Amino acid sequence: MNTPTLCPYPDLSCDACVQVFLDSHPGVEVWVHTLHGCDCRFVGTPVGGGEDTCVGCGERRDLWDEFRRLVRAS
Numbered sequence: 252m253n254t255p256t257l258c259p260y261p262d263l264s265c266d267a268c269v270q271v272f273l274d275s276h277p278g279v280e281v282w283v284h285t286l287h288g289c290d291c292r293f294v295g296t297p298v299g300g301g302e303d304t305c306v307g308c309g310e311r312r313d314l315w316d317e318f319r320r321l322v323r324a325s
Contacts, residue, residue, distance in 0.1 A: 257289045259308050269293055272306045281306060285317045 260268050269281050272295055279295040286292050291307030294314070303312040 258291060259289060265293065269306055276304075279304075284312075284314060285321045287312055287317065 263271070268291075272293075273279065273281060276295055276297075278298050280298055281293055281295050283292050284294045287305045287307065287310070289305060289308040289310075291305050293306035294312055295304045295306050303314060304310070305312050
């Protein structure tokens with residue numbers, strides 16, 4: 252059964268998507284968090300500080316808002 256997704260790169264595996272992100276964003280650490288609005292669970296954070304970015308769609312992530320949304324849904 253296929254589940255519809257909002258992922259901007261449905262033809263890539265998550266590992267390949269993360270690698271593309273790392274290749275184009277040197278000095279970024281990637282980790283897993285709650286799902287972003289595009290269904291991506293990977294966050295890119297610049298080493299040394301900076302804005303958290305969604306690996307999938309590239310938008311700035313508000314991790315507190317995502318966490319609150321996750322808590323409300325449960």
